[in-house]
Amino acid sequence: MNYMTGAVCVKCGHEQEAMPDTTTCGCCGGILDIRYDHKKIREALSPEQLKSRREQSMWRYMEFLPVEPETVAKMNRLRVGCSPLYNVPRLAERLGVKTLYVKDDGINPSASLKDRASAMAVMKAAEAGKKVIACSSTGNAASSLAGNAAAAGFETYIFVPERAPKGKVAQLMIFGAHVISVKGNYEDTFRLSADAIERYGWYNRNAAINPFLMEGKKTVSLEIAEQLDFKMPDYIAVSVGDGCTIAGVWKGLKDLYEAGFVDRLPKLISVQSTGCCPINRAVAEGRPLEPMEENTIADSIAVGVPRNPDKAMNAIRESKGICVNVSDEEILEAMKLLGSYGIFGEPAGVTGTAGIKKAVEEGLIASDSTVVSIVTGNGLKDTANAVRAAGEPLSLSPDIDEFIRWMKGA
Numbered sequence: 001m002n003y004m005t006g007a008v009c010v011k012c013g014h015e016q017e018a019m020p021d022t023t024t025c026g027c028c029g030g031i032l033d034i035r036y037d038h039k040k041i042r043e044a045l046s047p048e049q050l051k052s053r054r055e056q057s058m059w060r061y062m063e064f065l066p067v068e069p070e071t072v073a074k075m076n077r078l079r080v081g082c083s084p085l086y087n088v089p090r091l092a093e094r095l096g097v098k099t100l101y102v103k104d105d106g107i108n109p110s111a112s113l114k115d116r117a118s119a120m121a122v123m124k125a126a127e128a129g130k131k132v133i134a135c136s137s138t139g140n141a142a143s144s145l146a147g148n149a150a151a152a153g154f155e156t157y158i159f160v161p162e163r164a165p166k167g168k169v170a171q172l173m174i175f176g177a178h179v180i181s182v183k184g185n186y187e188d189t190f191r192l193s194a195d196a197i198e199r200y201g202w203y204n205r206n207a208a209i210n211p212f213l214m215e216g217k218k219t220v221s222l223e224i225a226e227q228l229d230f231k232m233p234d235y236i237a238v239s240v241g242d243g244c245t246i247a248g249v250w251k252g253l254k255d256l257y258e259a260g261f262v263d264r265l266p267k268l269i270s271v272q273s274t275g276c277c278p279i280n281r282a283v284a285e286g287r288p289l290e291p292m293e294e295n296t297i298a299d300s301i302a303v304g305v306p307r308n309p310d311k312a313m314n315a316i317r318e319s320k321g322i323c324v325n326v327s328d329e330e331i332l333e334a335m336k337l338l339g340s341y342g343i344f345g346e347p348a349g350v351t352g353t354a355g356i357k358k359a360v361e362e363g364l365i366a367s368d369s370t371v372v373s374i375v376t377g378n379g380l381k382d383t384a385n386a387v388r389a390a391g392e393p394l395s396l397s398p399d400i401d402e403f404i405r406w407m408k409g410a
């Protein structure tokens with residue numbers, strides 16, 4: 001059994017049963033939010049019980065998740081989640097906050113936080129009796145789906161915009177996905193995938209359409225809470241594209257709060273690129289979302305027409321959070337900065353950290369704050385931009401004298 005009570009539309013409030021293949025609201029087509037009986041969750045699980053649990057993956061939070069334990073138990077799966085939360089005091093000092101934790105989600109099997117959503121998609125596809133899953137993505141949703149589906153023995157059809165970085169497409173090919181590189185932007189890619197999914201009846205892993213994906217993503221918050229002994233930080237910073245990740249982070253925190261695992265909630269720091277910040281602009285200016293161009297090197301958050309703006313904007317507002325936009329230069333700088341503490345993120349992966357730096361500089365967060373930065377994807381995903389951030393190495397002839405001269409700073 002599980003503790004789901006149903007799905008509620010975030011637009012019209014209509015309640016419906018949450019079936020494994022449920023997508024959007026049956027009334028208005030709005031995005032659904034999965035609900036639980038938090039009292040029952042708390043009766044079934046305590047923070048103390050959680051500590052002694054041996055499962056070292058996102059599935060250790062089974063009571064908070066919308067799946068049957070049997071589904072997970074019988075599936076061949078990758079180890080997703082339980083990523084490290086590093087306390088980085090020297091970086092905290094450098095950024096000007098009291099305490100900084102970095103949650104490195106780039107260590108997931110396909111090297112991004114998206115593995116949490118894709119692992120959930122594979123479970124729900126199994127419960128829906130489907131063995132073909134499809135999605136459109138700028139890269140990480142796709143590679144994580146391809147990897148997690150491959151582990152389960154499921155087939156995948158993946159639609160990517162032609163500008164997706166080579167490393168990410170290579171991952172898809174290696175995982176054996178059917179890859180369709182679409183001559184167009186993310187919006188065109190998304191539309192083609194939606195048409196194909198409808199035509200062929202595949203399981204739909206498009207975030208925002210599928211309400212269960214956020215339930216996978218929220219496990220990052222459950223982990224942060226457990227790793228901090230259920231003492232909440234003041235802020236959690238995360239990069240925002242479609243808005244599903246930040247909404248998932250918030251959903252996890254709220255479920256914990258409602259089940260009595262934590263007694264206060266952090267504020268969210270929503271970080272976008274100055275070249276593509278439709279969600280932050282709408283929140284900051286208090287007006288409806290308008291599409292923007294996709295001008296940023298952070299391809300994972302280059303989303304001009306976000307698919308989940310309502311949930312993301314609600315999350316930022318409800319948490320009394322702040323919105324920060326950072327330039328590509330600031331993103332590259334943050335990549336080097338995190339790298340100098342041993343953490344390697346892709347551009348969108350380090351955007352949250354860039355946002356913390358900027359928020360401190362602009363006086364938006366106090367210097368005695370405790371902040372968690374989620375690194376959402378690994379730097380090896382996009383080596384071209386890593387080289388842009390760090391430059392090329394020294395080049396010498398194989399001559400020790402030449403090397404000695406260089407060491408002397410000649």
Ligand SMILES: *Cc1c(COP(=O)(O)O)cnc(C)c1O
Nearest residue numbers: 140241242243244245300376377
């Ligand atoms: C997808 C992604 C994000 C943003 O998540 P959204 O749900 O699109 O807001 C951030 N960083 C990385 C590395 C991602 O892959």
Ligand SMILES: [Zn+2]
Nearest residue numbers: 009012025028
């Ligand atoms: Zn509705």
